Amino acid sequence: MPKLIKDRAVIDDDWQLLREIPAEEGxxxxxxxxxxxxxxxxxxxxxxxxxxxxxxSSDQAPTPLAPDLETLPVIxxxxxxxxxxRGFSYGRTLREHHGYKGEVRAIGQFIRDQLFYLSRCGFDAxxxxxxxxxxxxxxxxxxxxxxxxxxxxxxxxxxxHNQ
Amino acid sequence: MYQYNKxxxxxxxxxxxxxxxxxxxxxxxELTPQQFLPLRLQNGLYKQRLAYMLRIAIPYxxxxxxxxxxxxxxxxxxxxxxxxxxxxxxxxxxxxxLEDVPQILEELASVEMHxxxxxxxxxxxxxxDHFSGVAADEIEDARPYCEIIRQWSTFHPEFxxxxxxxxxxxxxxxxxxxxxxVHDVGVEIVHNAQGESGFKILVGGGLGRTPVIGxxxxxxxxxxxxxxxxxxxxxxxxxxxxxxxxxxxxIKILVRAMGPDAFREKVEAEWVYLKDGPNTLTAEAIAHAQxxxxxxxxxxLDDTIEESTLxxxxxxxxxxxxxxxxxxxxxxxxxxxxVTLSLKTTGYAPGDxxxxxxxxxxxxxxxxxxxxxxxxxxxxxxxxxVRKRDLKAVWEAATAIGFATPNIGHLTDIICCxxxxxxxxxxxxSIPVAEAIQRKFDDLDYIYDLGExxxxxxxxxxxCGHHHxxxxxxxxxxxxxxxxxxxxxxxxxxxxxxxxxxxxxSFSQVDVPSVIEKVLQTYLDKRIDGEVFLGTFRRIGxxxxxERVYA
Ligand code: SF4
Numbered sequence: 001m002p003k004l005i006k007d008r009a010v011i012d013d014d015w016q017l018l019r020e021i022p023a024e025e026g027x028x029x030x031x032x033x034x035x036x037x038x039x040x041x042x043x044x045x046x047x048x049x050x051x052x053x054x055x056x057s058s059d060q061a062p063t064p065l066a067p068d069l070e071t072l073p074v075i076x077x078x079x080x081x082x083x084x085x086r087g088f089s090y091g092r093t094l095r096e097h098h099g100y101k102g103e104v105r106a107i108g109q110f111i112r113d114q115l116f117y118l119s120r121c122g123f124d125a126x127x128x129x130x131x132x133x134x135x136x137x138x139x140x141x142x143x144x145x146x147x148x149x150x151x152x153x154x155x156x157x158x159x160x161h162n163q
Numbered sequence: 164m165y166q167y168n169k170x171x172x173x174x175x176x177x178x179x180x181x182x183x184x185x186x187x188x189x190x191x192x193e194l195t196p197q198q199f200l201p202l203r204l205q206n207g208l209y210k211q212r213l214a215y216m217l218r219i220a221i222p223y224x225x226x227x228x229x230x231x232x233x234x235x236x237x238x239x240x241x242x243x244x245x246x247x248x249x250x251x252x253x254x255x256x257x258x259x260x261l262e263d264v265p266q267i268l269e270e271l272a273s274v275e276m277h278x279x280x281x282x283x284x285x286x287x288x289x290x291x292d293h294f295s296g297v298a299a300d301e302i303e304d305a306r307p308y309c310e311i312i313r314q315w316s317t318f319h320p321e322f323x324x325x326x327x328x329x330x331x332x333x334x335x336x337x338x339x340x341x342x343x344x345v346h347d348v349g350v351e352i353v354h355n356a357q358g359e360s361g362f363k364i365l366v367g368g369g370l371g372r373t374p375v376i377g378x379x380x381x382x383x384x385x386x387x388x389x390x391x392x393x394x395x396x397x398x399x400x401x402x403x404x405x406x407x408x409x410x411x412x413x414i415k416i417l418v419r420a421m422g423p424d425a426f427r428e429k430v431e432a433e434w435v436y437l438k439d440g441p442n443t444l445t446a447e448a449i450a451h452a453q454x455x456x457x458x459x460x461x462x463x464l465d466d467t468i469e470e471s472t473l474x475x476x477x478x479x480x481x482x483x484x485x486x487x488x489x490x491x492x493x494x495x496x497x498x499x500x501x502v503t504l505s506l507k508t509t510g511y512a513p514g515d516x517x518x519x520x521x522x523x524x525x526x527x528x529x530x531x532x533x534x535x536x537x538x539x540x541x542x543x544x545x546x547x548x549v550r551k552r553d554l555k556a557v558w559e560a561a562t563a564i565g566f567a568t569p570n571i572g573h574l575t576d577i578i579c580c581x582x583x584x585x586x587x588x589x590x591x592x593s594i595p596v597a598e599a600i601q602r603k604f605d606d607l608d609y610i611y612d613l614g615e616x617x618x619x620x621x622x623x624x625x626x627c628g629h630h631h632x633x634x635x636x637x638x639x640x641x642x643x644x645x646x647x648x649x650x651x652x653x654x655x656x657x658x659x660x661x662x663x664x665x666x667x668x669s670f671s672q673v674d675v676p677s678v679i680e681k682v683l684q685t686y687l688d689k690r691i692d693g694e695v696f697l698g699t700f701r702r703i704g705x706x707x708x709x710e711r712v713y714a
Pocket of ligand 1: 623626
């Protein structure tokens with residue numbers, strides 16, 4: 001089973017990411033993460049099926065998911081290139097604007113050097129493409145404090161150290 | 164000046180360590196060059212034509228003598244004994260070895276310095292009026308707000324992988340000395356009718372391939388909202404800025420495509436979520452930032468007495484008198500002056516300083532200016548707090564190291580990027596062009612007669628030498644593999660900013676000085692009493708210049 005970093009530990013990933021919906025054989029059994037467009041088309045059927053999460057491409061803001069945030073257990077955000085930083089804003093707005101409590105998962109080409117920032121933007125799961133995810137865990141601790149407010153530490157530096 | 168607390172120091176130390184790890188992983192082949200690239204860029208490390216270049220941050224152009232000595236020391240131990248003060252108020256080292264960079268970062272951290280976010284597609288080092296806190300025309304000191312922005316933008320988790328770089332400039336004076344109108348965001352400190360401070364926010368200015376003057380999207384932002392509003396601007400840009408084409412990725416393109424009103428609406432819509440949130444500045448936080456920038460313990464002096472002594476000294480020495488007139492500026496505090504050390508001496512690349520020169524400047528700062536130094540986007544160094552009675556001694560010492568050329572704000576005080584001698588992006592060399600112009604116009608009286616004049620040179624479209632906003636701008640272009648230069652006139656960087664108009668077909672390097680001479684001669688012929696170059700240009704337009712140059 002593929003590995004996932006979840007809450008700073010390496011675990012087995014029992015979710016299957018469907019980059020595309022298989023045309024012939026239909027949806028596989030088990031927990032699946034489907035593209036946003038497919039979710040919007042097939043919402044009722046998918047809700048009935050259960051065990052479904054949604055993934056957003058880097059040009060899809062999470063706004064259309066607003067009505068479903070109570071029910072969706074996983075929202076994955078894709079990084080087609082690790083330098084495409086739109087997903088950082090999506091993670092943050094999911095948590096801050098929409099108050100989403102489920103799993104926010106990074107998928108795609110992000111690298112371990114981004115784990116610290118990603119987790120500050122509300123990501124708590126990382127389908128990281130590396131041979132040794134255990135080693136990557138160290139990157140969560142690149143810094144022991146932060147200036148700007150984030151999901152992990154909503155009180156900015158100046159309210160903690162500069163008063 | 165701002166002083167790190169334990170936590171600031173810890174973060175900068177951790178950053179140096181993080182980079183050490185990344186460099187090791189790169190050298191071990193665990194990070195690909197593509198992956199390492201943005202990581203090293205966000206630590207100021209570029210690859211240039213012949214070597215790496217390390218860009219060290221000088222936050223809002225403010226340095227102390229200990230830091231400047233460290234820069235001298237680093238340039239001597241890890242480089243060729245000199246550095247380049249850039250138009251971003253930073254210091255660039257041209258020859259560091261990659262293997263040494265982690266150690267250089269650690270050395271910098273030991274004096275509260277770093278190279279964080281001096282490059283890459285992130286929020287860059289914030290720049291400011293280099294006379295902040297001392298200028299006679301100041302409305303409010305920009306430095307506390309710059310420091311607040313520095314902290315907020317450093318390691319901002321959401322904005323480290325923007326479509327493109329993002330530069331913020333802050334100015335709190337009547338005269339804009341920070342080129343606010345040509346930055347991604349310009350923050351102008353203003354006071355409203357009730358005397359409360361706030362900010363006028365400009366967005367979408369920038370130079371480069373598509374030069375644009377920024378648009379005002381907020382006339383008066385109350386000061387407590389500074390960070391939440393900036394965050395809204397950045398979030399809109401991060402999500403909507405173009406990522407398909409590097410040349411169309413700056414915020415200016417987005418603002419132009421959407422129109423400033425639509426852009427403002429997006430920002431306001433985003434701001435609804437952020438406004439009054441935890442990033443809202445508290446009165447304590449602002450006061451805390453301001454506490455680092457209190458007036459130094461100035462001696463109480465009678466300006467009339469100081470001034471009359473100074474005038475006597477000036478009468479006795481014409482060279483000193485010239486320097487006094489051109490290289491010192493009015494200070495807030497009676498009996499004091501601001502000294503600009505000219506890094507524009509013929510024969511030396513504009514903005515360059517050797518380790519020895521840096522050390523002398525550090526000594527001068529200790530002795531005469533409360534240990535403080537500024538760097539300006541015009542690539543000069545400044546001693547902000549000199550007693551008028553010390554000016555003569557400062558002048559003598561500056562003369563001895565070649566930093567007293569009395570040309571500030573005039574033709575030979577050229578802004579010039581490193582160009583083809585160093586930069587891998589260059590179309591053409593820029594340093595030899597600056598030198599040729601300085602050599603041709605070596606008669607100070609002629610230069611003074613020309614009055615205020617900004618001549619800016621960039622080696623390519625990226626416009627690091629701000630050529631679009633020079634009264635005279637020179638741009639290196641590539642013409643079938645040969646280096647040519649395009650000339651533009653009428654640019655300006657102040658509050659009435661304007662972009663230069665292209666004169667016409669470009670010239671070869673040898674022809675540039677004589678073309679400049681024709682341009683200047685046209686101005687001298689056409690000017691009306693007391694009119695500066697820009698005034699004449701704006702009155703008569705480009706045609707008379709064209710006719711003369713291409714006759
Ligand atoms: S303007 Fe061009 S040549 Fe000059 S430093 Fe910038 S990128 Fe290099």
